[in-house]
Each structure stands twice: as structure tokens, then as C-alpha cells.
Amino acid sequence: MRMRKLGGTGIQVSEIGLGCEHLQWKDEGLIRDVIHAALDGGVNILDVFMSEREVRSNIGKALKGRRNQVILQGHLGSCWLDGQHRRSNDPALTVENFEDFMTRLGTDYVDLALLHHVDTDENLDAMVNGGPLEYGLKLKKAGAIRFIGMSSHNPAVALRAVEEGVVDMLMFSINPAFDLLGDHSKSGQLVPGSEGTGDIHAERKKLYETCEARGVGITVMKAFGSGMLLGEKTSPLGKAMTVNQLIRYALNRPAVASVLVGMQTVREVEEALAYESAADEACDYADVLSGALTGTAEGRCMYCNHCLPCPAMLDIAQINKYLDLALLGSGATDTLKDHYLSLAHHAGECLGCGSCETLCPFGVSIVERMQTARDLFGK
Ligand code: SF4
Numbered sequence: 163m164r165m166r167k168l169g170g171t172g173i174q175v176s177e178i179g180l181g182c183e184h185l186q187w188k189d190e191g192l193i194r195d196v197i198h199a200a201l202d203g204g205v206n207i208l209d210v211f212m213s214e215r216e217v218r219s220n221i222g223k224a225l226k227g228r229r230n231q232v233i234l235q236g237h238l239g240s241c242w243l244d245g246q247h248r249r250s251n252d253p254a255l256t257v258e259n260f261e262d263f264m265t266r267l268g269t270d271y272v273d274l275a276l277l278h279h280v281d282t283d284e285n286l287d288a289m290v291n292g293g294p295l296e297y298g299l300k301l302k303k304a305g306a307i308r309f310i311g312m313s314s315h316n317p318a319v320a321l322r323a324v325e326e327g328v329v330d331m332l333m334f335s336i337n338p339a340f341d342l343l344g345d346h347s348k349s350g351q352l353v354p355g356s357e358g359t360g361d362i363h364a365e366r367k368k369l370y371e372t373c374e375a376r377g378v379g380i381t382v383m384k385a386f387g388s389g390m391l392l393g394e395k396t397s398p399l400g401k402a403m404t405v406n407q408l409i410r411y412a413l414n415r416p417a418v419a420s421v422l423v424g425m426q427t428v429r430e431v432e433e434a435l436a437y438e439s440a441a442d443e444a445c446d447y448a449d450v451l452s453g454a455l456t457g458t459a460e461g462r463c464m465y466c467n468h469c470l471p472c473p474a475m476l477d478i479a480q481i482n483k484y485l486d487l488a489l490l491g492s493g494a495t496d497t498l499k500d501h502y503l504s505l506a507h508h509a510g511e512c513l514g515c516g517s518c519e520t521l522c523p524f525g526v527s528i529v530e531r532m533q534t535a536r537d538l539f540g541k
């Protein structure tokens with residue numbers, strides 16, 4: 163496994179890391195197998211943003227006796243309340259949930275503690291001027307946190323945090339679709355790409371270059387767009403890319419130290435780790451990206467559940483996943499319907515309140531999609 167320095171932190175991280183979000187709701191044995199396969203393959207950095215208690219406990223069990231092999235990335239403000247995940251700036255909730263994180267992960271220190279899911283200036287202000295950053299800095303002083311970071315999908319807000327010196331490192335969503343097509347910042351300005359691969363949004367380019375210049379290392383999330391970019395039908399680029407190409411693309415951005423792949427089976431671990439021995443030609447993405455500006459990444463669900471909490475207790479990510487499988491795959495098959503119907507709550511229960519849409523970083527029309535899912539699956 164090739165290692166990279168995470169900017170000014172000086173920490174050496176494996177260029178392929180493990181994003182644990184897809185391990186939620188998986189059983190203890192599978193979680194252990196995936197984590198052990200990743201660690202045995204040389205992975206040394208794990209992101210655990212989930213606030214759900216059982217997955218935290220199971221990851222903690224998998225790391226028993228191996229904590230010192232891992233750079234642990236946890237989140238301040240990733241909270242569990244009333245049976246659902248929510249991001250929060252509330253000081254008391256932040257403390258309760260971070261203490262729970264450390265207890266369940268079986269550790270008395272966290273290497274990288276990230277202000278969680280900061281996509282607006284208001285949230286950044288609340289994190290910085292309220293409890294979460296203050297609490298994080300207190301733990302840093304006490305040695306329980308090594309470095310403060312931030313997770314964000316918004317280049318303008320992330321850039322502000324970097325330029326104001328709030329963070330030591332950053333977790334950011336990077337893939338060719340977001341860089342070339344997605345414009346969450348609404349800047350709308352494109353600048354020429356440096357690799358003959360089309361244009362990249364100016365604000366995202368500036369973010370990566372500023373991070374590089376200031377020694378703020380980046381860990382990458384959503385490198386495959388939650389699998390969307392791996393399929394010709396699902397990719398807004400209009401072409402399928404491979405795991406190798408997408409890992410290489412993200413690693414080629416300035417300041418990037420590690421791509422945190424959301425592996426959920428041992429097979430997916432092996433597939434991601436195969437990048438380390440892949441031939442250069444197998445990772446080259448220039449041909450795939452040339453002339454690929456055909457769609458938009460905006461509005462595509464990444465199945466991240468950052469839109470929770472939902473007053474109707476809907477698992478919005480899972481409903482969107484089943485809907486995409488039906489719309490982009492082979493329709494609403496009986497098997498797919500069975501899976502959908504086994505959910506505790508269904509799209510037909512949506513109240514249309516719209517609170518989810520204000521939280522979604524990817525501009526998904528959730529209310530409309532819930533109606534589509536209700537009509538398609540009949541509930
Ligand atoms: S709707 Fe948005 S926030 Fe919710 S799971 Fe999809 S991408 Fe994530």
C-alpha cells in the first residue's frame with residue numbers, strides 16, 4: 163500500500179482508506195470481515211461518521227486489539243436522537259455523541275475529529291462560534307483529539323474554513339461528475355482542465371489548490387458517486403468509469419492524501435485494493451472524460467442520509483436507492499418490491515414538509531421522488 167502525508171498534520175495515511183458508512187445495518191461478522199480485510203491489505207485510515215449506536219459498537223469490536231494500526235476519523239456534531247441520525251451544532255448533543263463514539267470505538271483518543279457536514283455559512287458560524295469547535299479544541303489540548311477537520315460538500319464553505327484557519331484537514335466529496343458537472347456552489351464558472359479532460363468548476367479547483375498551498379490535506383468521500391459513476395446508465399457523464407480510474411482521478415487532485423472507499427463486502431475491499439497493483443493504462447481516465455460533459459450531477463441521490471431527521475421516520479437514502487434501482491435498472495421487480503415493502507416506513511407516509519431538501523447537499527428533489535416511489539411501489 164502506498165502511503166501519503168496528510169498535509170501539515172504529518173500523519174501518514176494509506177492512499178486507499180475505508181469509509182464505513184455502508185457498514186451501517188450490516189451484521190457484526192460482516193463488519194469485522196470487511197475491516198480486517200482492509201487492514202490486512204494495508205489500509206490504515208477509517209472514517210466513521212455514523213451516529214447509530216450498533217454500527218459504532220460493531221466497528222469497535224472489529225478494531226479490538228488493532229486500534230494502534232488505525233488513523234481514526236470521527237465526527238463532531240454527528241448525533242443520534244429519537245431513533246434517527248441528525249447533524250447538530252448543539253454543544254450538549256455534540257459532547258454526548260462524541261463521548262459515545264469514543265466509548266463504543268474503544269479508544270481514548272481520536273486522530274482526526276471533523277466538524278460534521280458543514281455545507282452552509284450559517285452552519286460553519288454555528289460550529290465555530292458555538293460548542294463543537296470549542297469542545298474539539300479542548301479535547302485537542304487534552305490530547306484526546308490529534309487534529310481538527312471538517313466534512314463538507316460545498317467548495318465555498320470548505321474554502322472559507324481553510325482560509326480562516328479553522329481546520330487542520332478536510333474531508334470533501336470529489337469525483338469527475340462533481341468536478342466537471344455538479345455545481346453545488348452555484349458559481350457557474352468553468353475553467354480549463356489541466357489534463358485535456360474538459361473543464362473543472364473554478365471554486366472546486368481553487369479549493370484543492372488552496373488546500374495544497376496551505377498544507378490542509380484532504381480525505382475524499384463519494385469518489386464513485388455512491389456507485390453512480392460505475393454504470394453507463396447511471397453516470398451523468400454518459401460513460402461508465404472503473405474503480406481504478408475513479409481512485410486515480412481523486413488521488414490526482416491537489417492536496418488529496420487518501421480516498422475513503424465505501425466498501426461493504428470483502429470482495430469490494432479486494433477490488434479497491436487491486437488499484438495498488440493495477441497497470442497505469444488501467445487507471446488512465448483521460449479518454450473516458452474527454453467529451454463527457456453531457457449531463458448533470460446535481461439532483462442525483464448519493465444515499466448518504468444527510469437529509470435526516472425525517473418527521474415521518476423515512477429512511478430516505480434507502481427509498482431513493484430502491485427507486486433508482488427501479489428507474490435505472492430493470493423496473494420495479496417483485497424482489498425489489500419485497501425489499502421496499504420490508505422497510506419500516508414507506509414513501510407514501512411522506513408529509514411533504516421539505517425539511518430534508520434543505521439538508522440535502524446534492525439538490526435532490528426528495529418530496530417529488532417520494533411521490534414517485536409511492537406510485538411505483540404502491541405504498
Ligand atoms: S436525498 Fe440527498 S441527503 Fe438524502 S440520501 Fe440522497 S443525497 Fe443524501
Ligand code: SF4
Nearest residue numbers: 472512513515516518
Ligand atoms: S418531505 Fe417527506 S421525506 Fe422529507 S423530511 Fe418531510 S416527511 Fe420526511
